[in-house]
Amino acid sequence: MTDLTVGSTAREQAAAVRDGTISATELLELHLDRIEERNPELNAIVSLDAERARAWAAVADQAQASGEETGPLHGLPFAVKDTHALKGWPHTFGSPVYADHVADHDELLVERLRGAGVVFVGKTNVPEFASGSHTFNPVFGVTRNPVDPTRSAGGSSGGAACALASGMVPLADGSDMGGSLRNPASFCGVVGMRPSLGRVPEWPLYNQWETTSVGGPMARNVGDVALLLSVLAGPDPRAPQALGDAGTTFAPPLAPAPIAGLKVATSIDLGAAFEVDHRVADVVRATAARLSDAGAAVTEAHPDLSLADDTFRTLRAWHFQAKLGRLLADNPTSFKPSLEANIRAGEPLTGADVARGYAQRTSLSETMRLFFGHHDVLLLPTSQVPPFPVEHEFPETINGNEMPDYLAWMRSAYFISVTGCPAISVPAGTTPEGLPVGVQLVARHGADRQLLEVAAAVEELLADRA
Structure with missing residues (x-):
């Protein structure tokens, strides 16, 4: 018998399977029970295949009984983001196409998840082609917030964040172009990390030199994020821009960084670069005050990221048109309007426009290199808003000020995306209505381990938050 629950950490669950306290089959059944309880309302996991998962869990148990070498995630139930290809499973991208x-x-x-020993149970829901930070699509419907189902779970890794927060899975993968690992983590009260460019290599890609989106880990705590990153990270000969550090560089144990x-x-708001809901701003200020009280040298400062908006929008539109333009032409009525508009925004772009975007991105990277010569981390909002009503595609106003389009409310995340720096969202508080709010921590490019250690320290510091 064991006191293990679906709320136990992924590290505890993996250790329990490894030492025989619980079998992979028993652990799977605990999670299938939770999925049966919560998923009909929340719609986080799609393409669920319990029988295939049970068969795979039995194989995992047999491998352990035979004394075979097992991976660091052996026996852990896992649902893959529906934009990531899992052989033999539905791969819909949330699109009717x-x-x-x-x-x-x-x-x-x-491949790396499979090699680490996970037991696949299904996929996690996404917006169409991971476009936008609210998870809904015409194939599977909308994913609801586990704290308040009348609210959005965020996106595009909204199914992943919701499944984590509600105990359906102990770990989750995701991807992040404009905040897709960080925004849903903030909305659902979990941890989501956008690693440094090149930290988690991707293959196959239509363009190995396109570096707007990255894959990364999500979990309910920072230590579990480190565990998953240790599996996902590391070089691969098929990914020429991959960083050279081995994945084990990020493996637990993770000592929290000294705050003093x-x-x-x-x-x-990075110098009035975007509007931030006052309830979110209050949580960021309170976190900064807690760090200062604990001995950190906290200063109000920010890098000049005024080039970031044009850079992100230009490169995003170019990427969407290059990847999806032909598909849109062949299926002109099969895309949601906001996604179609973003694809079409790439059509008139010239070589000079794209060159400008990359030149600006180079400048932004240099700005951050110089900024982190004077600071260890940057603290700012993850999302500019708390979870919004699930019926809305995006928040149309913030503090009464109208948002010009469906991207403007994500600037606090995508301004960081185009710098290439690692960023992590850590739960930091709630609104007066009880909705989760995360804070975003950013470090210099390549400093992923340092960022995890700082995030662990912040998580520990805030553990007694009301």
Whole structure:
């Protein structure tokens, strides 16, 4: 018998399977019970296949009984983001164009999960082609917030964040272009990390030199994020831009960084670069105050990221048109309007426009390199708003000020995306209505381990938050 529950950490669950306290089959059944309890309302996991999962859990148990070498995630139930290819499973991208598509290969991220010993149970829901930070699509419907089902779970890794927060899975993968690992983590009260560019290699890609989106880990705590990153990270010969550090560089145990003397820059809005809901701003200010009280050297400072908006929008539109333009032409009525508009925004772009975007991105990277010569981390909002009503595609106003389009409310995340720096969202408080709010921590490019250690310290500091 064991006191293990679906709320136990992923590290505790993996250790329990490893030492025989619980079998992979028993652990799977605990999670299938939770999925049966919560998923009908929340709609986080799609393409669920309990019988295939049970068969795989039995194989995992037999492998352990035979004394075979097992991976660090051996026996852990896992649902893969529906934009990531898992061989033999539906791979819909949340699009009616691919509603009947079944993957014929594992992509690299999934290869690594399989090699680490997970037990696949299904996929996690996404917006169409991971576009937008609210998870709904015409194939599977909307994913609801586990704290308040009348609210959005965020996106595009909204199914993943919701499944984590509600105990359906102990770990989750995701991807992040404009905040898709961080925004849903903030909305659902979990931890989501966008690693440094090149930290989690991707294959296959239509363009190995396109570096707007990255894969990464989500979990209910920072230590579990480190565990999953240790599996996902590391070089691969098929990914020429992959960083060279081995994945084990990030493996637990993870010692929280000393807060005393930590040089923390903080900004609510990067110098009035975007509007932030006052309830979110209050949580960021309270976190900064807690760090200062604990001995951190907290200063109000921010890098000049004024080029970030044009850079992100240009490169996003170019990427969407290059990847999806032909599909839109062949299926002109099969895309949601906001996604179609973003694809079409890439059509008039010239070589000079794209060159400008990359030149600006180079400048932004240099700005951050210089900024982190004086600061250890940057603290700012993850999302500019708390979870909004599930019926809305995006928040149309913030503090009464109208948002010009469906991207403007995500600037606090995508301004960081185009710098290439690692960023992590850590739960930091709630609104007066009880909705989760995360804070975003950013470090210099390549400093993923340092960022995890700082995040662990912040998580520990805030553990007694009301």
